Amino acid sequence: MGDTITQIKAKAHVYGDHIDTDRIIPGKYTKTLDLSSLAAHVLEDLDPNFNKIVQQGDILVAGVNFGCGSSREQAPLALKQAGVSVVIAKDFARIFFRNAINIGLPVLEIADHSIEKGAQLEVDLKEGTVTDLDANITYKATKLPAIMIDILSEGGLVNYLTKHGNYSL
Protein backbone atom coordinates (compact mmCIF):
# COMPACT_ATOMS: atom_id res chain seq x y z
CA MET A 1 0.00 0.00 0.00
CA GLY A 2 2.65 2.54 -0.95
CA ASP A 3 3.59 4.85 1.87
CA THR A 4 0.26 4.73 3.64
CA ILE A 5 0.08 3.30 7.13
CA THR A 6 -1.28 -0.22 7.08
CA GLN A 7 -0.97 -1.25 10.73
CA ILE A 8 -2.96 0.55 13.39
CA LYS A 9 -3.13 -0.21 17.09
CA ALA A 10 -5.63 1.95 18.97
CA LYS A 11 -8.66 2.21 21.17
CA ALA A 12 -12.20 1.52 19.98
CA HIS A 13 -15.10 3.94 20.42
CA VAL A 14 -18.21 1.86 19.94
CA TYR A 15 -21.66 3.08 18.90
CA GLY A 16 -24.86 1.47 17.62
CA ASP A 17 -26.79 0.89 14.40
CA HIS A 18 -28.01 3.32 11.72
CA ILE A 19 -25.82 6.28 12.64
CA ASP A 20 -26.88 8.80 10.01
CA THR A 21 -24.81 11.58 8.51
CA ASP A 22 -26.81 14.22 10.42
CA ARG A 23 -25.48 12.64 13.59
CA ILE A 24 -21.95 12.38 12.23
CA ILE A 25 -21.93 16.05 11.26
CA PRO A 26 -25.12 18.16 11.40
CA GLY A 27 -26.06 19.89 8.12
CA LYS A 28 -25.66 23.33 9.66
CA TYR A 29 -21.88 22.84 9.95
CA THR A 30 -21.26 21.38 6.52
CA LYS A 31 -21.08 24.54 4.44
CA THR A 32 -17.39 25.28 4.83
CA LEU A 33 -14.04 24.57 3.27
CA ASP A 34 -12.31 24.98 6.64
CA LEU A 35 -12.14 21.26 7.29
CA SER A 36 -10.59 21.63 10.73
CA SER A 37 -13.84 23.30 11.90
CA LEU A 38 -15.69 20.03 11.28
CA ALA A 39 -13.81 18.14 14.00
CA ALA A 40 -15.30 20.26 16.80
CA HIS A 41 -18.82 19.07 15.93
CA VAL A 42 -18.25 15.48 14.93
CA LEU A 43 -20.91 13.14 16.37
CA GLU A 44 -22.16 15.95 18.64
CA ASP A 45 -25.82 14.95 18.49
CA LEU A 46 -24.90 11.33 19.27
CA ASP A 47 -22.22 11.77 21.95
CA PRO A 48 -21.39 15.36 22.89
CA ASN A 49 -18.20 14.08 24.60
CA PHE A 50 -16.75 12.36 21.58
CA ASN A 51 -14.56 15.16 20.33
CA LYS A 52 -13.11 15.63 23.82
CA ILE A 53 -12.14 12.01 24.37
CA VAL A 54 -11.07 10.96 20.89
CA GLN A 55 -7.29 10.61 20.47
CA GLN A 56 -5.36 10.79 17.25
CA GLY A 57 -5.45 7.35 15.64
CA ASP A 58 -8.49 6.01 17.52
CA ILE A 59 -10.90 3.65 15.84
CA LEU A 60 -14.62 4.15 15.44
CA VAL A 61 -16.74 1.00 15.62
CA ALA A 62 -20.44 0.82 14.78
CA GLY A 63 -23.27 -1.54 13.96
CA VAL A 64 -25.26 -1.76 10.73
CA ASN A 65 -25.90 0.93 8.10
CA PHE A 66 -23.26 3.36 9.31
CA GLY A 67 -23.39 6.71 7.50
CA CYS A 68 -26.90 6.50 6.10
CA GLY A 69 -28.63 9.66 4.90
CA SER A 70 -26.97 12.47 3.07
CA SER A 71 -24.19 12.40 0.49
CA ARG A 72 -22.10 14.90 2.45
CA GLU A 73 -18.44 14.03 2.21
CA GLN A 74 -18.05 16.24 5.28
CA ALA A 75 -19.12 13.17 7.31
CA PRO A 76 -16.00 11.04 6.71
CA LEU A 77 -13.91 14.25 6.56
CA ALA A 78 -15.11 15.26 10.04
CA LEU A 79 -14.16 11.84 11.42
CA LYS A 80 -10.76 11.99 9.75
CA GLN A 81 -10.16 15.52 11.01
CA ALA A 82 -11.07 14.43 14.53
CA GLY A 83 -8.27 11.87 14.38
CA VAL A 84 -10.22 8.70 13.59
CA SER A 85 -7.88 6.37 11.70
CA VAL A 86 -10.33 3.72 10.56
CA VAL A 87 -14.06 3.02 10.80
CA ILE A 88 -15.30 -0.51 11.38
CA ALA A 89 -18.99 -1.32 11.00
CA LYS A 90 -21.23 -4.32 10.43
CA ASP A 91 -22.11 -2.62 7.16
CA PHE A 92 -22.12 0.85 5.63
CA ALA A 93 -24.48 3.05 3.66
CA ARG A 94 -23.10 3.16 0.13
CA ILE A 95 -22.39 6.86 -0.41
CA PHE A 96 -20.59 7.12 2.93
CA PHE A 97 -18.53 4.05 2.03
CA ARG A 98 -17.43 5.50 -1.32
CA ASN A 99 -16.77 8.91 0.20
CA ALA A 100 -14.58 7.47 2.95
CA ILE A 101 -12.43 5.56 0.45
CA ASN A 102 -12.30 8.61 -1.83
CA ILE A 103 -10.91 10.84 0.92
CA GLY A 104 -8.52 8.14 2.14
CA LEU A 105 -10.31 7.11 5.34
CA PRO A 106 -10.11 3.32 5.59
CA VAL A 107 -13.41 1.55 6.27
CA LEU A 108 -13.77 -2.10 7.14
CA GLU A 109 -16.97 -4.09 6.98
CA ILE A 110 -17.15 -6.87 9.55
CA ALA A 111 -20.63 -8.34 9.59
CA ASP A 112 -20.62 -10.07 12.96
CA HIS A 113 -18.26 -8.31 15.35
CA SER A 114 -18.87 -7.98 19.09
CA ILE A 115 -16.23 -5.35 19.80
CA GLU A 116 -16.87 -3.54 23.07
CA LYS A 117 -16.32 0.04 24.13
CA GLY A 118 -12.72 0.81 25.02
CA ALA A 119 -11.28 -2.37 23.48
CA GLN A 120 -7.72 -2.22 22.19
CA LEU A 121 -7.71 -3.17 18.53
CA GLU A 122 -4.97 -4.03 16.11
CA VAL A 123 -5.90 -3.43 12.49
CA ASP A 124 -4.00 -4.69 9.49
CA LEU A 125 -5.35 -2.86 6.47
CA LYS A 126 -3.35 -4.87 4.00
CA GLU A 127 -4.72 -8.15 5.30
CA GLY A 128 -8.12 -6.69 6.14
CA THR A 129 -7.99 -8.09 9.67
CA VAL A 130 -8.97 -6.65 13.02
CA THR A 131 -7.78 -8.23 16.26
CA ASP A 132 -9.59 -7.42 19.45
CA LEU A 133 -6.65 -7.64 21.88
CA ASP A 134 -8.92 -7.63 24.94
CA ALA A 135 -11.18 -10.44 23.77
CA ASN A 136 -8.43 -12.14 21.78
CA ILE A 137 -10.54 -12.56 18.64
CA THR A 138 -9.43 -11.84 15.08
CA TYR A 139 -12.02 -10.76 12.52
CA LYS A 140 -11.67 -10.70 8.75
CA ALA A 141 -13.23 -7.80 6.86
CA THR A 142 -15.15 -8.13 3.57
CA LYS A 143 -12.80 -7.67 0.63
CA LEU A 144 -13.03 -4.34 -1.20
CA PRO A 145 -13.54 -4.20 -5.00
CA ALA A 146 -10.14 -3.95 -6.72
CA ILE A 147 -10.66 -0.36 -7.85
CA MET A 148 -11.35 0.72 -4.26
CA ILE A 149 -8.14 -0.95 -3.08
CA ASP A 150 -6.28 1.01 -5.78
CA ILE A 151 -7.91 4.30 -4.75
CA LEU A 152 -7.22 3.71 -1.06
CA SER A 153 -3.64 2.69 -1.79
CA GLU A 154 -3.05 6.05 -3.41
CA GLY A 155 -4.48 7.77 -0.33
CA GLY A 156 -7.75 8.74 -2.03
CA LEU A 157 -9.36 9.59 -5.34
CA VAL A 158 -7.63 12.96 -5.80
CA ASN A 159 -4.20 11.29 -5.74
CA TYR A 160 -5.46 8.37 -7.81
CA LEU A 161 -6.68 10.64 -10.62
CA THR A 162 -3.72 12.97 -10.39
CA LYS A 163 -1.53 9.96 -11.02
CA HIS A 164 -3.64 8.02 -13.55
CA GLY A 165 -5.69 10.81 -15.19
CA ASN A 166 -8.63 8.45 -15.62
CA TYR A 167 -10.25 5.35 -14.17
CA SER A 168 -9.16 1.88 -15.09
CA LEU A 169 -10.36 -1.52 -14.02
Place this chain on the structure above:
Amino acid sequence: MGQTISEKILSKHVGKKVYAGELVITPVDGVMATDTTGPLTLKAFKAMGGTKVFDPKKCALIIDHAAPSPNERIANLHKMMRDFAKEQEMRLFEIGEGICHQVMVEHQYVKPGHIFIGADSHTPTYGALNAFACGVGSTDLAATMMTGKIWLKVPQTIKINCSGKLQDGVTAKDLILFLVGKVTVSGATYQTIEFCGEAFESLSLASRMTIANMSSEMGAKTGIVHPKGLELDYDYEAITPDADAKYIRTFDFDVSGLEPQISAPESPDNVHNISSYEGTKINYAFIGTCCNGRLEDLDIAAAILKGRKIHPDVRMVIAPASQSVLLDAISNGTMSTLIEAGASLITSGCGPCVGTHQGVPADGEVVISAANRNFRGRMGNPKSNIYLGAPSTVAASALEGYIVNPKKYLL
Protein backbone atom coordinates in the same frame (compact mmCIF):
# COMPACT_ATOMS: atom_id res chain seq x y z
CA MET B 1 -30.49 -13.82 -19.93
CA GLY B 2 -33.15 -11.25 -19.06
CA GLN B 3 -32.24 -7.84 -17.72
CA THR B 4 -33.65 -5.40 -15.20
CA ILE B 5 -34.11 -1.72 -16.06
CA SER B 6 -30.78 -0.73 -14.53
CA GLU B 7 -28.91 -3.56 -16.24
CA LYS B 8 -30.36 -2.38 -19.56
CA ILE B 9 -29.47 1.27 -19.05
CA LEU B 10 -25.93 0.43 -17.94
CA SER B 11 -25.48 -2.05 -20.81
CA LYS B 12 -26.45 0.60 -23.35
CA HIS B 13 -23.89 2.96 -21.92
CA VAL B 14 -20.96 0.58 -21.69
CA GLY B 15 -21.67 -1.02 -25.06
CA LYS B 16 -22.02 -4.63 -23.91
CA LYS B 17 -24.48 -6.65 -21.86
CA VAL B 18 -23.71 -6.33 -18.17
CA TYR B 19 -25.37 -7.91 -15.18
CA ALA B 20 -25.60 -7.39 -11.44
CA GLY B 21 -22.31 -7.74 -9.63
CA GLU B 22 -20.02 -6.62 -12.48
CA LEU B 23 -17.81 -3.57 -12.06
CA VAL B 24 -18.14 -1.09 -14.90
CA ILE B 25 -16.73 2.27 -15.89
CA THR B 26 -19.57 4.05 -17.61
CA PRO B 27 -19.99 7.37 -19.39
CA VAL B 28 -22.62 9.61 -17.81
CA ASP B 29 -25.23 11.93 -19.34
CA GLY B 30 -25.15 14.58 -16.68
CA VAL B 31 -23.76 15.70 -13.33
CA MET B 32 -24.70 18.30 -10.76
CA ALA B 33 -23.59 19.60 -7.38
CA THR B 34 -25.24 21.92 -4.85
CA ASP B 35 -23.95 24.52 -2.44
CA THR B 36 -23.49 21.81 0.21
CA THR B 37 -21.39 19.55 -2.00
CA GLY B 38 -20.23 21.91 -4.76
CA PRO B 39 -17.46 23.86 -3.01
CA LEU B 40 -15.68 20.66 -1.94
CA THR B 41 -16.25 19.29 -5.45
CA LEU B 42 -14.54 22.29 -7.03
CA LYS B 43 -11.66 22.05 -4.58
CA ALA B 44 -11.21 18.35 -5.41
CA PHE B 45 -11.57 19.07 -9.16
CA LYS B 46 -8.66 21.50 -9.04
CA ALA B 47 -6.64 19.23 -6.76
CA MET B 48 -6.92 16.30 -9.18
CA GLY B 49 -5.66 18.44 -12.02
CA GLY B 50 -9.04 19.31 -13.56
CA THR B 51 -9.01 22.27 -15.92
CA LYS B 52 -12.12 21.80 -18.10
CA VAL B 53 -15.32 19.99 -17.22
CA PHE B 54 -16.01 17.10 -19.62
CA ASP B 55 -19.01 18.86 -21.21
CA PRO B 56 -20.32 22.20 -19.91
CA LYS B 57 -23.83 21.48 -21.26
CA LYS B 58 -24.05 18.34 -19.14
CA CYS B 59 -22.80 19.89 -15.91
CA ALA B 60 -24.74 22.13 -13.54
CA LEU B 61 -24.29 23.83 -10.20
CA ILE B 62 -27.29 24.74 -8.07
CA ILE B 63 -27.46 27.15 -5.14
CA ASP B 64 -30.38 25.73 -3.17
CA HIS B 65 -29.36 24.38 0.23
CA ALA B 66 -28.65 27.75 1.86
CA ALA B 67 -30.26 30.20 -0.53
CA PRO B 68 -30.09 33.17 -0.22
CA SER B 69 -26.87 32.98 1.78
CA PRO B 70 -27.46 33.28 5.54
CA ASN B 71 -23.91 34.43 6.45
CA GLU B 72 -20.63 35.58 4.95
CA ARG B 73 -18.98 32.15 5.02
CA ILE B 74 -21.70 30.66 2.84
CA ALA B 75 -21.87 33.81 0.69
CA ASN B 76 -18.22 33.26 -0.18
CA LEU B 77 -18.82 29.62 -1.07
CA HIS B 78 -21.66 30.72 -3.36
CA LYS B 79 -19.32 33.20 -5.01
CA MET B 80 -16.77 30.46 -5.58
CA MET B 81 -19.46 28.43 -7.38
CA ARG B 82 -20.54 31.41 -9.50
CA ASP B 83 -16.94 32.12 -10.50
CA PHE B 84 -16.33 28.50 -11.45
CA ALA B 85 -19.51 28.29 -13.53
CA LYS B 86 -18.54 31.44 -15.42
CA GLU B 87 -15.03 30.23 -16.06
CA GLN B 88 -16.31 26.86 -17.31
CA GLU B 89 -19.22 28.37 -19.29
CA MET B 90 -21.62 26.03 -17.54
CA ARG B 91 -25.00 26.80 -16.05
CA LEU B 92 -25.39 27.84 -12.46
CA PHE B 93 -28.93 27.90 -11.09
CA GLU B 94 -29.20 30.93 -8.85
CA ILE B 95 -30.93 31.38 -5.50
CA GLY B 96 -34.66 30.93 -5.91
CA GLU B 97 -34.51 29.00 -9.17
CA GLY B 98 -35.26 25.89 -7.21
CA ILE B 99 -34.12 22.68 -5.59
CA CYS B 100 -31.44 20.82 -7.55
CA HIS B 101 -33.55 17.76 -8.36
CA GLN B 102 -36.54 19.79 -9.45
CA VAL B 103 -34.52 22.02 -11.78
CA MET B 104 -32.59 19.10 -13.29
CA VAL B 105 -35.92 17.54 -14.33
CA GLU B 106 -37.62 20.79 -15.39
CA HIS B 107 -34.66 21.89 -17.49
CA GLN B 108 -34.24 18.44 -19.02
CA TYR B 109 -30.70 17.83 -17.83
CA VAL B 110 -31.96 14.31 -17.26
CA LYS B 111 -34.19 12.23 -19.51
CA PRO B 112 -35.41 8.63 -19.74
CA GLY B 113 -32.59 6.13 -20.20
CA HIS B 114 -29.91 8.49 -18.92
CA ILE B 115 -27.23 7.83 -16.35
CA PHE B 116 -27.05 10.85 -14.09
CA ILE B 117 -24.67 11.41 -11.18
CA GLY B 118 -25.52 14.02 -8.58
CA ALA B 119 -23.66 15.13 -5.50
CA ASP B 120 -26.77 14.79 -3.39
CA SER B 121 -28.29 11.73 -1.83
CA HIS B 122 -31.74 12.31 -3.35
CA THR B 123 -30.45 12.09 -6.92
CA PRO B 124 -32.46 8.83 -7.36
CA THR B 125 -35.47 11.16 -7.74
CA TYR B 126 -34.83 11.04 -11.51
CA GLY B 127 -35.83 7.37 -11.48
CA ALA B 128 -39.31 8.88 -11.91
CA LEU B 129 -38.15 9.55 -15.47
CA ASN B 130 -37.01 5.98 -16.13
CA ALA B 131 -33.38 7.06 -15.67
CA PHE B 132 -30.54 5.52 -13.65
CA ALA B 133 -29.51 8.24 -11.19
CA CYS B 134 -27.16 7.92 -8.24
CA GLY B 135 -26.01 10.17 -5.46
CA VAL B 136 -22.30 10.49 -4.73
CA GLY B 137 -20.06 12.69 -2.59
CA SER B 138 -17.96 15.65 -3.66
CA THR B 139 -14.73 13.93 -4.69
CA ASP B 140 -16.56 11.31 -6.77
CA LEU B 141 -18.45 14.12 -8.47
CA ALA B 142 -15.27 16.05 -9.18
CA ALA B 143 -13.83 12.97 -10.86
CA THR B 144 -16.98 12.51 -12.95
CA MET B 145 -17.02 16.19 -13.92
CA MET B 146 -13.46 15.84 -15.11
CA THR B 147 -13.63 12.46 -16.88
CA GLY B 148 -17.31 12.22 -17.85
CA LYS B 149 -17.24 8.75 -16.34
CA ILE B 150 -17.84 6.90 -13.11
CA TRP B 151 -17.07 3.43 -11.80
CA LEU B 152 -20.01 1.48 -10.50
CA LYS B 153 -20.94 -2.00 -9.49
CA VAL B 154 -24.00 -3.02 -11.50
CA PRO B 155 -26.56 -3.25 -8.70
CA GLN B 156 -28.90 -6.09 -7.93
CA THR B 157 -32.55 -5.12 -8.18
CA ILE B 158 -35.41 -5.36 -5.72
CA LYS B 159 -38.84 -5.37 -7.30
CA ILE B 160 -41.69 -3.71 -5.44
CA ASN B 161 -45.01 -4.55 -6.99
CA CYS B 162 -48.05 -2.65 -5.73
CA SER B 163 -51.46 -3.77 -6.92
CA GLY B 164 -54.70 -1.89 -6.37
CA LYS B 165 -55.51 1.79 -6.68
CA LEU B 166 -54.92 4.28 -3.89
CA GLN B 167 -58.11 5.46 -2.19
CA ASP B 168 -59.20 9.06 -2.60
CA GLY B 169 -57.32 11.23 -0.11
CA VAL B 170 -54.33 8.86 -0.05
CA THR B 171 -51.29 10.07 -1.99
CA ALA B 172 -47.98 8.92 -3.43
CA LYS B 173 -46.28 10.16 -0.25
CA ASP B 174 -48.41 7.84 1.87
CA LEU B 175 -47.52 4.99 -0.46
CA ILE B 176 -43.78 5.59 -0.33
CA LEU B 177 -43.80 6.10 3.45
CA PHE B 178 -45.57 2.77 3.75
CA LEU B 179 -42.93 1.13 1.54
CA VAL B 180 -40.01 2.69 3.47
CA GLY B 181 -41.57 1.26 6.65
CA LYS B 182 -41.69 -2.21 5.10
CA VAL B 183 -38.29 -2.25 3.38
CA THR B 184 -36.54 -0.30 6.23
CA VAL B 185 -33.75 2.28 6.02
CA SER B 186 -31.12 -0.25 5.04
CA GLY B 187 -33.29 -2.77 3.21
CA ALA B 188 -32.10 -1.78 -0.26
CA THR B 189 -28.47 -0.78 0.38
CA TYR B 190 -26.40 -1.01 -2.83
CA GLN B 191 -29.47 -2.11 -4.80
CA THR B 192 -31.85 -0.67 -7.35
CA ILE B 193 -35.52 -0.62 -6.52
CA GLU B 194 -37.93 -1.10 -9.41
CA PHE B 195 -41.41 0.17 -8.58
CA CYS B 196 -44.10 -1.45 -10.66
CA GLY B 197 -47.76 -2.33 -10.66
CA GLU B 198 -51.14 -0.70 -10.98
CA ALA B 199 -50.67 1.72 -8.07
CA PHE B 200 -47.88 3.55 -9.89
CA GLU B 201 -49.35 3.56 -13.39
CA SER B 202 -51.76 6.45 -12.91
CA LEU B 203 -49.27 8.63 -11.01
CA SER B 204 -48.19 12.01 -12.37
CA LEU B 205 -44.52 12.76 -12.96
CA ALA B 206 -44.54 14.81 -9.74
CA SER B 207 -45.89 11.87 -7.73
CA ARG B 208 -43.41 9.50 -9.36
CA MET B 209 -40.66 11.87 -8.23
CA THR B 210 -41.96 11.62 -4.65
CA ILE B 211 -41.75 7.82 -4.93
CA ALA B 212 -38.27 7.64 -6.49
CA ASN B 213 -36.99 10.36 -4.14
CA MET B 214 -37.48 8.23 -1.06
CA SER B 215 -35.58 5.26 -2.51
CA SER B 216 -32.69 6.96 -0.74
CA GLU B 217 -34.47 6.39 2.56
CA MET B 218 -34.15 2.65 1.95
CA GLY B 219 -30.43 2.91 1.23
CA ALA B 220 -30.89 2.21 -2.49
CA LYS B 221 -28.32 3.11 -5.11
CA THR B 222 -31.23 4.19 -7.27
CA GLY B 223 -34.98 3.70 -7.57
CA ILE B 224 -36.71 3.48 -10.91
CA VAL B 225 -40.45 3.71 -11.49
CA HIS B 226 -41.70 1.47 -14.30
CA PRO B 227 -42.43 3.82 -17.24
CA LYS B 228 -45.93 2.46 -17.87
CA GLY B 229 -48.23 5.49 -17.78
CA LEU B 230 -45.38 8.03 -17.75
CA GLU B 231 -46.40 11.06 -19.79
CA LEU B 232 -43.81 13.62 -20.84
CA ASP B 233 -44.06 16.53 -23.22
CA TYR B 234 -41.36 15.04 -25.46
CA ASP B 235 -40.92 11.65 -27.10
CA TYR B 236 -38.82 9.06 -25.37
CA GLU B 237 -37.94 5.41 -25.60
CA ALA B 238 -39.21 3.61 -22.50
CA ILE B 239 -36.87 1.10 -20.92
CA THR B 240 -38.73 -1.82 -19.38
CA PRO B 241 -37.42 -4.93 -17.66
CA ASP B 242 -37.39 -8.29 -19.42
CA ALA B 243 -39.95 -10.83 -18.23
CA ASP B 244 -37.13 -13.13 -17.12
CA ALA B 245 -35.02 -10.45 -15.42
CA LYS B 246 -33.44 -11.60 -12.16
CA TYR B 247 -34.47 -9.90 -8.93
CA ILE B 248 -32.76 -10.41 -5.61
CA ARG B 249 -36.02 -9.89 -3.77
CA THR B 250 -39.64 -9.19 -4.68
CA PHE B 251 -42.27 -7.49 -2.55
CA ASP B 252 -45.97 -7.67 -3.38
CA PHE B 253 -48.44 -5.37 -1.72
CA ASP B 254 -52.10 -4.69 -2.31
CA VAL B 255 -52.36 -0.99 -1.47
CA SER B 256 -56.06 -0.47 -2.18
CA GLY B 257 -56.83 -0.24 1.54
CA LEU B 258 -53.85 1.96 2.46
CA GLU B 259 -54.50 4.74 5.00
CA PRO B 260 -52.53 8.00 5.24
CA GLN B 261 -49.14 7.25 6.81
CA ILE B 262 -46.89 9.00 9.33
CA SER B 263 -43.17 8.52 9.86
CA ALA B 264 -42.46 9.27 13.51
CA PRO B 265 -39.16 10.46 15.00
CA GLU B 266 -36.40 9.74 14.44
CA SER B 267 -36.01 7.53 11.43
CA PRO B 268 -37.90 7.62 8.13
CA ASP B 269 -38.79 3.92 8.44
CA ASN B 270 -40.62 4.42 11.74
CA VAL B 271 -43.87 4.40 9.78
CA HIS B 272 -47.41 3.80 11.08
CA ASN B 273 -51.01 4.40 10.07
CA ILE B 274 -51.94 7.96 10.87
CA SER B 275 -54.45 6.80 13.50
CA SER B 276 -51.50 5.94 15.83
CA TYR B 277 -50.51 9.61 15.97
CA GLU B 278 -53.79 11.48 15.58
CA GLY B 279 -54.04 14.07 18.32
CA THR B 280 -50.25 14.71 18.58
CA LYS B 281 -49.91 18.45 19.17
CA ILE B 282 -47.77 20.31 16.61
CA ASN B 283 -46.07 23.71 16.59
CA TYR B 284 -44.79 23.96 13.08
CA ALA B 285 -45.96 22.73 9.66
CA PHE B 286 -43.67 22.62 6.62
CA ILE B 287 -44.46 21.91 2.96
CA GLY B 288 -41.64 21.94 0.45
CA THR B 289 -38.51 19.92 -0.51
CA CYS B 290 -37.52 17.73 -3.43
CA CYS B 291 -39.95 15.16 -2.03
CA ASN B 292 -43.15 17.23 -1.89
CA GLY B 293 -42.73 20.86 -2.95
CA ARG B 294 -44.37 20.61 -6.38
CA LEU B 295 -47.56 22.18 -7.69
CA GLU B 296 -49.81 19.19 -6.94
CA ASP B 297 -48.54 19.26 -3.34
CA LEU B 298 -49.27 22.96 -2.90
CA ASP B 299 -52.62 22.54 -4.66
CA ILE B 300 -53.80 19.81 -2.30
CA ALA B 301 -52.75 21.91 0.70
CA ALA B 302 -54.66 24.88 -0.75
CA ALA B 303 -57.75 22.73 -1.31
CA ILE B 304 -57.73 21.92 2.42
CA LEU B 305 -56.92 25.44 3.63
CA LYS B 306 -59.20 27.38 1.29
CA GLY B 307 -61.30 29.88 3.22
CA ARG B 308 -59.86 28.67 6.54
CA LYS B 309 -57.12 29.83 8.93
CA ILE B 310 -54.34 27.70 10.35
CA HIS B 311 -54.44 27.07 14.10
CA PRO B 312 -53.22 30.07 16.14
CA ASP B 313 -50.55 27.95 17.90
CA VAL B 314 -49.09 26.74 14.60
CA ARG B 315 -46.78 28.44 12.13
CA MET B 316 -46.60 27.20 8.59
CA VAL B 317 -43.76 27.52 6.08
CA ILE B 318 -44.08 26.91 2.33
CA ALA B 319 -41.01 26.47 0.09
CA PRO B 320 -42.00 25.80 -3.54
CA ALA B 321 -39.62 23.33 -5.20
CA SER B 322 -38.79 25.78 -7.98
CA GLN B 323 -39.48 29.18 -9.44
CA SER B 324 -41.67 27.60 -12.07
CA VAL B 325 -43.73 25.83 -9.37
CA LEU B 326 -44.05 29.17 -7.57
CA LEU B 327 -45.22 30.96 -10.71
CA ASP B 328 -47.79 28.25 -11.42
CA ALA B 329 -49.04 28.41 -7.83
CA ILE B 330 -49.39 32.17 -8.16
CA SER B 331 -51.31 32.00 -11.40
CA ASN B 332 -53.75 29.29 -10.31
CA GLY B 333 -54.53 31.07 -7.03
CA THR B 334 -52.96 28.41 -4.77
CA MET B 335 -50.34 30.75 -3.38
CA SER B 336 -52.82 33.40 -2.24
CA THR B 337 -55.02 30.72 -0.67
CA LEU B 338 -52.07 29.43 1.35
CA ILE B 339 -50.95 32.87 2.44
CA GLU B 340 -54.48 33.98 3.32
CA ALA B 341 -54.73 30.87 5.50
CA GLY B 342 -51.69 32.11 7.44
CA ALA B 343 -48.76 30.32 5.75
CA SER B 344 -45.42 32.02 5.22
CA LEU B 345 -43.70 31.80 1.83
CA ILE B 346 -39.91 31.40 1.62
CA THR B 347 -37.46 31.28 -1.30
CA SER B 348 -37.72 28.25 -3.58
CA GLY B 349 -34.99 25.92 -2.40
CA CYS B 350 -34.29 23.47 0.40
CA GLY B 351 -35.37 25.95 3.08
CA PRO B 352 -35.55 24.48 6.57
CA CYS B 353 -35.24 20.86 5.35
CA VAL B 354 -31.56 20.58 6.19
CA GLY B 355 -31.40 22.78 9.29
CA THR B 356 -29.28 25.57 7.91
CA HIS B 357 -31.72 28.48 8.05
CA GLN B 358 -35.26 29.71 7.37
CA GLY B 359 -37.17 27.96 10.12
CA VAL B 360 -35.22 26.01 12.72
CA PRO B 361 -37.58 24.56 15.36
CA ALA B 362 -37.17 25.43 19.08
CA ASP B 363 -36.38 22.97 21.90
CA GLY B 364 -39.22 20.56 22.53
CA GLU B 365 -41.17 21.62 19.47
CA VAL B 366 -42.97 19.23 17.18
CA VAL B 367 -42.85 19.60 13.41
CA ILE B 368 -45.16 18.01 10.86
CA SER B 369 -43.27 18.04 7.57
CA ALA B 370 -43.75 16.95 3.98
CA ALA B 371 -39.99 16.27 3.68
CA ASN B 372 -38.22 12.93 3.40
CA ARG B 373 -36.04 12.80 6.52
CA ASN B 374 -36.68 13.11 10.24
CA PHE B 375 -33.31 12.15 11.71
CA ARG B 376 -32.50 13.73 15.07
CA GLY B 377 -31.25 17.26 14.48
CA ARG B 378 -32.19 17.22 10.80
CA MET B 379 -33.91 20.62 10.88
CA GLY B 380 -31.13 22.17 12.94
CA ASN B 381 -32.24 21.40 16.50
CA PRO B 382 -31.63 17.97 18.05
CA LYS B 383 -34.15 18.82 20.78
CA SER B 384 -37.09 19.00 18.36
CA ASN B 385 -39.12 16.14 16.87
CA ILE B 386 -40.08 15.74 13.23
CA TYR B 387 -43.05 13.76 11.92
CA LEU B 388 -43.26 13.14 8.18
CA GLY B 389 -46.49 12.95 6.23
CA ALA B 390 -48.17 13.85 2.97
CA PRO B 391 -48.73 17.54 2.14
CA SER B 392 -52.44 16.92 2.74
CA THR B 393 -51.68 15.66 6.25
CA VAL B 394 -49.43 18.65 6.92
CA ALA B 395 -52.11 21.11 5.80
CA ALA B 396 -54.95 19.47 7.76
CA SER B 397 -52.74 19.26 10.86
CA ALA B 398 -51.78 22.94 10.55
CA LEU B 399 -55.47 23.73 10.56
CA GLU B 400 -56.33 21.75 13.66
CA GLY B 401 -53.11 22.17 15.67
CA TYR B 402 -52.47 18.45 15.97
CA ILE B 403 -51.83 15.54 13.64
CA VAL B 404 -55.05 14.67 11.87
CA ASN B 405 -56.20 12.43 9.01
CA PRO B 406 -56.74 14.80 6.06
CA LYS B 407 -59.34 12.57 4.39
CA LYS B 408 -62.36 14.40 5.77
CA TYR B 409 -61.22 17.56 3.98
CA LEU B 410 -60.69 15.83 0.67
CA LEU B 411 -63.71 13.61 0.11
